[in-house]
Amino acid sequence: MNTQRRRAFLATVSTATVSALAGCTDLFGDELAGDANGDDSERDKTAAKAAIPFVEDLADERFEQAHERVAPDAQVSVGELEQLWLGYAAVGGEFQEVADTAETEASGFDAADVTMAFERGEHELRVLVTDDRDVAGIAVNDAYERPSYVDRDAITEDGATLESKECSLQGTVALPADADSDSVPGVVLVHDSGPADRDLSRDATKAFADLAEGLASEGIATLRYDKRTYACPGRVEPEDSTLDAVTVDDALLAVDELRGVEAVDDDRTVVVGLGLGGTAVPRIVARDGDLAGGVAMAAPGRPFHDVVLAHLEHQAAVGSHDWPAMTAEYEKQADEIDRIRDGDYGSDDVVLDFPGAFWESLAEYDALETARGIDEPLYFLQGERDFQASLEDDFRLWQSELEDRSDTSFDSYDGLNHLLMPVEGPGVAFEYRVRNNVDSRVIADLADWIETL
DSSP: OOHHHHTTSOOOOSOOOGGGGGTOOOSSOGGGSOOOOOOGGGSOTHHHHHHHHHHHHHHTTOHHHHHHTBOTTOOOOHHHHHHHHHHHHHHHOSEEEEEEEEEEEETTEEEEEEEEEETTEEEEEEEEEOTTSOEEEEEEOOOOOOOTTOOGGGEEEEEEEEEOSSOEEEEEEEEETTOOTTOEEEEEEEOOSSOOOTTOEETTEEHHHHHHHHHHHTTOEEEEEOOHHHHSTTOSOGGGOOHIIIIIHHHHHHHHHHHTSTTEEEEEEEEEEETHHHHTHHHHHHHHSOOSEEEEESOOOSOHHHHHHHHHHHHHHOSSSOOHHHHHHHHHHHHHHHHHHHTOSOTTOEETTEEHHHHHHHHHOOHHHHHHTOOSOEEEEEETTOSSSOIIIIIHHHHHHTTTOSSEEEEEETTBOTTSOBOOSSOOGGGGGSSOOOOHHHHHHHHHHHHTO
């Protein structure tokens, strides 16, 4: 096999940066996850014969033995394989058996799509193999499924466009099918850090699609949109890339767009932000001035660079086996974070994959003080299994700092992660890519809170 193909093997982490906080670490390159069409009737199932023992080693936690099945030139560590498996186990629970295999091709390799049965359902792993039947690449190969609480017959969806001077952002308005004029509350969904589409797609999870369609099924209109850094990257100059420019301004455009929808009651329109979008919620509410309230989900209360560092440290330490590339990334980013703490950067310098102007704007924004200075109701939601914005360091901080503030509500959820999805075991970024959905409790509590406004 030629050198170019060997270099298409399992990729090590390229950057474990702030985007990882939204679960978009791409540890096994996208080129290994593409669809391919194979003729199963005419293929020798040798890819499956190589893939099944590899999966069984992972399932039995024989990670060193699984690593021995990987092609010699592949730059992948035992710890990386362990964290991939922890992602499946977090969602699926206890592994039961290999339920099925299907032969295919991907990225020029023979491949097997391995269906794995867990106690809470089936999940799929794509395994690419070399001519020598070593493992050449792997990818989470689940397909997204709508949650049972979404009633597609009860909602309608229309396109929306948010226009700014730099670019247009495409979005989707989801409405209760029976909504009359000015009759339903409205929700604008605001992204976490990093580029993201309107559904907050992470392979087989779509947290914003779950929230939008789930709330619409409960009688609440929603607007979700492609984030600026996803839809039109590079349109904002580095020195202008502030929190307002990449998050707040577009959220305000979305609020105005949703208010223009005939069925929406302007007096009951709120913003719901996830992660850094949740941290920005008090600012969005303050700048708009007419919102009925704001919801912050899994929102950092600490300085954002401290959250980044804690997340990287966790990812470098989780599991029983070393992941040298992640450890090196943590050490590198720790030095970068020292620069942020010391203010040792210019507005157009790139630090932790964000321009200095972004970090300057965060340093100037006191989310806690802003929350104390507004009168609108605020609601904070937190997954207790979140290893990014944590229950103890972030959620408890919001609670203690806002305990004397009126119209402030808090709910935390046992067993939910940063995306408010059910998981178990030690947290890993791979869990965001395995098929899962926002927990129904979150949808119900959000709907109940909105209906009280």
